[in-house]
Structure formats: structure tokens, C-alpha cells
Amino acid sequence: MEKRSWAEPYKIKMVELLKMTTREEREKAIIEAGFNTFLLKSDDVYIDLLTDSGCGAMSDQQWSAIMLGDESYAGSRNFYHLRDTIEEYYSYKYTVPTHQGRGAENILSQIMIKPGDFVPGNMYFTTTRLHQELAGGTFVDVIIDEAHQVDSHHPFKGNVDFSKLNKLLEEVGAENIPYICIATCVNMAGGQPISMDNLKQLRVWCDQHKIVLVHDMTRVAENAFFIQQREAAYAAKSVKEIVYEICALTDVATMSSKKDAMVNIGGFLAMNDDKLYEKACGLVVVYEGLHTYGGMAGRDMEALAVGIKESVQDEHMHARIGQIEYLGEKLMAAGVPIVQPIGGHAVFLDARKLLPHIPQEQYPAQALSAALYVESGVRSMERGIVSAGRNKETGKNHAPALELVRLTIPRRVYTQAHMDVTAESVIRVMENADKVKGLRFTYEPEVLRFFMGRFEEVG
Numbered sequence: 001m002e003k004r005s006w007a008e009p010y011k012i013k014m015v016e017l018l019k020m021t022t023r024e025e026r027e028k029a030i031i032e033a034g035f036n037t038f039l040l041k042s043d044d045v046y047i048d049l050l051t052d053s054g055c056g057a058m059s060d061q062q063w064s065a066i067m068l069g070d071e072s073y074a075g076s077r078n079f080y081h082l083r084d085t086i087e088e089y090y091s092y093k094y095t096v097p098t099h100q101g102r103g104a105e106n107i108l109s110q111i112m113i114k115p116g117d118f119v120p121g122n123m124y125f126t127t128t129r130l131h132q133e134l135a136g137g138t139f140v141d142v143i144i145d146e147a148h149q150v151d152s153h154h155p156f157k158g159n160v161d162f163s164k165l166n167k168l169l170e171e172v173g174a175e176n177i178p179y180i181c182i183a184t185c186v187n188m189a190g191g192q193p194i195s196m197d198n199l200k201q202l203r204v205w206c207d208q209h210k211i212v213l214v215h216d217m218t219r220v221a222e223n224a225f226f227i228q229q230r231e232a233a234y235a236a237k238s239v240k241e242i243v244y245e246i247c248a249l250t251d252v253a254t255m256s257s258k259k260d261a262m263v264n265i266g267g268f269l270a271m272n273d274d275k276l277y278e279k280a281c282g283l284v285v286v287y288e289g290l291h292t293y294g295g296m297a298g299r300d301m302e303a304l305a306v307g308i309k310e311s312v313q314d315e316h317m318h319a320r321i322g323q324i325e326y327l328g329e330k331l332m333a334a335g336v337p338i339v340q341p342i343g344g345h346a347v348f349l350d351a352r353k354l355l356p357h358i359p360q361e362q363y364p365a366q367a368l369s370a371a372l373y374v375e376s377g378v379r380s381m382e383r384g385i386v387s388a389g390r391n392k393e394t395g396k397n398h399a400p401a402l403e404l405v406r407l408t409i410p411r412r413v414y415t416q417a418h419m420d421v422t423a424e425s426v427i428r429v430m431e432n433a434d435k436v437k438g439l440r441f442t443y444e445p446e447v448l449r450f451f452m453g454r455f456e457e458v459g
């Protein structure tokens, strides 16, 4: 009975057939892909846990919305529906659509950051930090220490450490901090939430120092669910109410709609300040498209408006997080080291513990991710030293404490049996861990090297 408690609040109407491959085929494919799962062809993948981005299953309501696309160049009715939905569900008054999250990050960074600025945040995210750096800023990590510890059971590892934030303020002054960027359900920490209490304190801090509070709301509904489960004052509130309250505490939002909101493509920048909106409109026409479509088709804006409504339903979120916990608990029961508590969008394997014989400079998480693919056709993503890249000043590798492999669960796509197969595959790799070899770069791109970098085995 317990196992079924998170059963999905939907049934399957259409399926996509998967190709099964042999071990020999996968060994060949991973060498051709330079031991980088981003470079595999999806046809060679059985269970695709690379990401939860843009690969969720849309509902019949969303597919119907696609047929209501108004593809007028200017003033599409789908834009107005989307704008009103964002205000209703997320509180933000002005919306600038973008092709995806990083489009919004680009515009925001260019408008708000001047060279020499510092931008604090609750752990780095790859594209977010890069856009801050391209605008001349420096990212500063102000997340609590527990977020960097795999074994810490802190219920809100996404929280901000105010001593770190105040130290930065003293060192550089409020005039050099254009904003603080807070992610809900922090991706690189393992999908870990920030508490409402911490966010409220942050609101006070921002008001005190007149610093803008930016919200990376890519996974806000997942964060809201954890607040409902873990923060006593919110136990009786709906995910929808909590989502609204989180957003209303912040000034500006960047969104990759490809995650929580379950569309295949899309994003937006949203805000309440009319001056900022004016500036954003000035830039969106340069990089994305007219301010009433940004980088999106009318049909995609319509599907997004529907996706937003579906994403905040309690029963949806219960099943969503339930599935991730199911996989995580199965792995823990078999002794597989994973990030605790189990997070919002993925289960994160601890590559340091799984492959203690591979030093971090030989990219253990990259090697583990490749080995898991060869074992069973399950595709995962490295989230360790390769993803962290190099320090922009010194050129040295960032060496993060977290050396992880992310098993990311797309929304409404895979079944419990797929989770079982995934767990069995990870366990088999763990049993043969000593056979996994370290890697070295054969091609290292200058930025976001994890996307297209290539490797070979060491020794």
C-alpha cells in the first residue's frame, strides 16, 4: 500500500517506443561520444535521465492549447493569456517571454550588472553564473555550508547564510551588489529547497539594504511542496498558495518553463518594476523577438499558460516528488550513497564515495555517468568538477565539494518499473565500481565545457 501512495493523477494516452541496445553497441556509442552523455544520440538511450528540461509529457489540455496558437507577430492573444496567468499564479505584473531560461538570464544580467559588481546567490548554476560573468560580474556563493555536504539532513539546504551575505556586504558595499539571485529548489545542491522563513528574512534584508531580490523560479512548485511538507506553518496551505507567496516575496523572476511548467520550450523574465520592464523590452527585441512573443511561438505560450496551472496542483506534486523518493529510497536501501535529503527533480549519486579510487582531477562523476550508460542504457548527467568549470580569473578548475551524478526524472514520463530498472543498474555499477577508470579531457571547450567536452580513459 505504501508504495502506491504517490500513484500518478493521470493515465497514459500515447506512448513513444524506445530502442533497446546491446552492451557492445553502448560501449561503442560512449567512445564515439567522448564519454560525455550530452554527446550520445537519444536513439541509443533507453531510460533518459539526463535532464528534466523540456522533456516532460504535456497533458491533453496542453496539446489542445497548441491548436489555439495565435501566431500573429505582434500582440498575440496567447501572450496576454500567459501574462495574466503569470500574474495570477506567480504575482509578477510584467512578463517578457524568452526562448528559455538562459535568454531571461542574459537580458537580466545585461540590464542590471555593471563590470566589477558582485552577485550573491544560493549556489552557482552554470548558465546563470556565466551570464553574470559575461556582464562583468562575479558570483558569490552565500548558501549554508550544509548544502555542500552530501550527508547533511538539513531540511532546507537551499537556505541563505546571512553571515556570508553580510560579510560580502561589508567587503564590497551595497552599491556593488545589483541584486541577489535566489533559486527555489537549488539544482546544483541536489534539488534542495529554501524555507519560507529564510526567504522572509531575506526580503527584510533586501529592503534594509535596497538590494533587488531576483528569483530563479525554474522549480518553484517543487520548492513549495517541500515547504508544505517540512515547514509547520504551511502544512495546511496548498502548493498553489505557497508558490504565490514565494513569488510575492521577490522582485524579479527568471524562469525556464521547460521544467516545472512542463513545456518543451520556453521561458520568461517577470517583474513588478515598470522601469525595469521598459529596459527588458528594449533588449528582448535585440536577442529574442518582439516583447509580446520573445523567443516563443504563440502555441507554446498557450501550452505554457496551461502547464503553469497544472504544475501547482497538490496531487501532481505529490506524485512527482513521490516518484523521486521511490527511486532514492530504493538506492539507499541497497547502500548506494546519494545526496540527502532526496531532492526535488532528481536523485544525485555521490561519485566520491562510489569511486574512491578515482581522484577528482580524473572526473569520477563523468566516469560514473558513462559507466551507468554502458551498463544499461540509462543516461544521467555529471554534476561535479567538469560542470563547475574554471575560475574566470585564475583559469584553475573550480573543485566543488559535491562530485555528483544526477539521475533526473522528467515529469509524467517514466513508470515505477523504469525506476526499478534504473536502481538495479546503479547497483550493478556499484558492485563493479573498481573496474571504472578515470578520464582526461581530449577536447575542453572554453565555456560550459560539460556540454561538448570530450574525454578518454586514463590508463
Ligand code: P61
Residues within 6 Å of the ligand: 050, 051, 052, 053, 100, 101, 102, 103, 125, 126, 127, 128, 183, 187, 216, 218, 219, 255, 256, 257, 258, 266, 267, 381, 387
Ligand atoms: C537542467 F547541464 N537547467 O537542469 P534553460 N536555472 C536553473 C536551471 O535548472 C536551468 C536554467 C536556469 C537544465 C538545463 C541545463 O549546465 C546546464 O531553459 C535552476 O535551460 O536555458 C536549466 O534554463 C537555464 C542543463 C542547463 C545543464 C545548464 O538540466
